Amino acid sequence: LAEGQVETVERQVEPLHPADTADLLEALGRDERKLLLRITGEALEAEVLTYLEPELRNAVVADLGPKISAQLLKQLESDDALEFFEDLDEDPRTQILSRVPRTIQRLLTEGMTFPEDSAGRLMQREVVVVPSIWTVGETIDWMRTHKKQIVSDFYDLYVVDPRYKPIGKLPLSRVLRSKRPTKIAELMSEDFYPLKVTLDQEEVAYLFRQYSLLSAPVVDDAGRLVGVITLDDIVHVIDQEAEEDILKLGGVSESDLYSDVLRTTRRRFSWLAVNLMTAITASLVIALFEATIEQVVALAVLMPIVASMGGNAGTQTLTVAVRAIAMKDLAGRGVARFITKELLVGLFNGLLFAVVMGVIAWLWFDQPLLGAVIAIAMVINLVVAGLFGALIPFLLDKLGADPAIGSSVFLTTVTDVVGFFAFLGLAGLVLL
Template sequence: MTDTSQPSSKTPDSAEIDAALLEDMADAVEERDTRWLVRMLQRMHPADAADLLEQLPYDTFEDAVGLLGGELPPDILIELRDSYREGAVDVLPDHAVVSALDELDSDDATTILDDLEDERRERILEDLAPIDRAQYERGLAFEEETAGRLMQTEFVALPEFWSVGHAIDHARELGADLPEVFYEVYVIDPAHRLAGVVPLATLLRTPRDTQLSDIMEDPMSTISTDMDQEEVAFQFQKYSLASAPVTDSAGRLVGMITVDDMVDVIQSEHTEDLLSLLNVRSADGSDTVWDTVMARAPWLGVNLFSAFIASAIISLFEGTIQEIVALAILMPVVAALGGNAGSQGLAVAVRAIAERQLDGAAARRAVVREFLSGLVNGVIFAIGVGIIALIWFQDLKLALVIAASMLATFMWAGLSGILVPLGLKRLGADPAVASSVFVLTLTDVMAFFSFLGLASLVLL
């Protein structure tokens, strides 16, 4: 290690510096130099520190967390990716977890508690103050991936008859008890139901003697505690929200969600959709070879079954292939281009469905668009492939057969790429998870059946 008494002056601005920092950190863990680790992590942004820890070999990462114990800053802990955060929480002693809960916002604290085994969670909750325990248990009672789990219960709520001056003075008196980040104050009626919101900018620009009821606005969006996090993210994206109030079934204000949490959700949902299209899941440094194999093998098994369906179609034309060997050479061309065309349409459709762009008439227009796109692309590539086949095999009929097959496959691929995800959505299934297998199977079947079927009719 270059220097165990002082943190390196380098910061992770390049791959080379990252490597140097990682080597220093690994050496510090091996030498159990807690002081160096703490000073290094404290002088970095929590997100950068979390990234650096995640680049360590996983065993070294666990050793680092165990060595730091209660000195691991909670704002770094919450920045770790899910699998690393869960691993860190498992390593940390109970008193360190309790200390972290005391320093974190309620939404982040609920995330940490959710990482714990049931028995340990109960043990840690018993060590908390009764009011804190009740608050966390209420948050954990909500379903996962809902607004109730995402919301923080720290917010500023004021009665509508208060003046602007009273509201500002009250906020100053709260001091450290104010939420760490907030963009608006919420105006409530005597039943604690949400009456309106006042942006901080409006509050600070308005004379002190003005009543809150005179300047409050209707919320751009009100989130219910049971709303799915994907729908919450859509609301934030649609209305460009910085924060939003969360209400219970009776309309009472119970929390707020801020945009920093939504950035994480949007990123997570987009990543999940992308990986689902490929039938895989993300692989973290904590994953073993067995974890990776078990995550991918089931979908490979499904693909194996679909591949045999395509093989069965080919077997129907075994005699044709034996007589015309050129068909075996050209078959992969039709299937590959058709599969790619279907995948392109599928990717666009799944993204549009996730962004609520394929409802009603928009869905019908999308079907027509994809069909016509498949038709035009089919004509272009049918001509191109037909010319190549004619030059290669000097057989006009064969060139016409593959051109016609290519046209039919492209049109079918265009329809499959849009209709399959829309149909799965209508059935209540997640289009991102199951669509790719169906689309690829359908395009392969059409490619082989149309090409070999036309060849049997025209060439024999």
């Protein structure tokens, strides 16, 4: 593909959308990526940078060198530039910063003073603002004469008072539909949601989602308008949030798709180590009943079934709970109702599988009592699974911990311990 034929490559890359070029860079190996970047060089579209996975940004900047990187950065809109800039390592950051014009330098360093993952990091600084005393005609004339200073495309005007506080939002379609003498104050909508510059991006995403917003103004502590966030800035926050929840539930701390083997091994290790504790705890419970197992070895054959069914049933409940917490779908009395419901679901499925598994165990080992033991253990473990699968996430959330990370460890510890204890304990009482 990329070996020597410089012009062919250029011809193929050029018509690509920046997002596709970024995907191409991500799909290539390191050497091929370097080669491609050397070929395109400054001709690379600046937007490609914004579409790159954060893991790759430093590598691409290193390949391009600070001079070209700075040139590309200069062409980006303020929010994209900051997003790209904040993910860089210390060194390239200072190198690039010294190579961009002073206005961009100021925007970037100011942007970095906002807390990570806050509204201030997401917002676009370019906002078109009008005073409420203007008319439609004055607004149109001003835009025609100042078109150089106005960002390329935008959708809402913001109306501010003399102290620069936002007092209204004005979709452009309203301006276009109205006669020239109409006052801006009559047209504007007061139905807008100012976001504090320090608001966490998850909260920002929640407000956008809850109120179906397409854009929202960002204000500083004094309530002055400092920027605007549009929905397209939020989509990747929404994706990221969902990704984090999925990955954490699966025991992966963050996306390691683009990390190398050693880094991935290290990151996954800690989670597995925690799980080893859980597994050893369960083994300690089994060890309590070594004598029982020695006499009825069928118990060793059947015991993982009780534990595994509890783990799976609990995970179902837990997943629904974690998602509901993330989406803020449950609160107050809803939580109590949810826990009661899950307990009942656990009871009913427990009874169903008690019958199924009781009969199987009875026929398999020709021991009706063994069937009865596994049936009772199954009911106990599935009720416990429903209860704890529902409880644990809310408790963790209350304690300020992330329910997506810790829940499943606690849950499997509970379902394993209860599963083995109930089954082997009952067996010890009944069968010996």
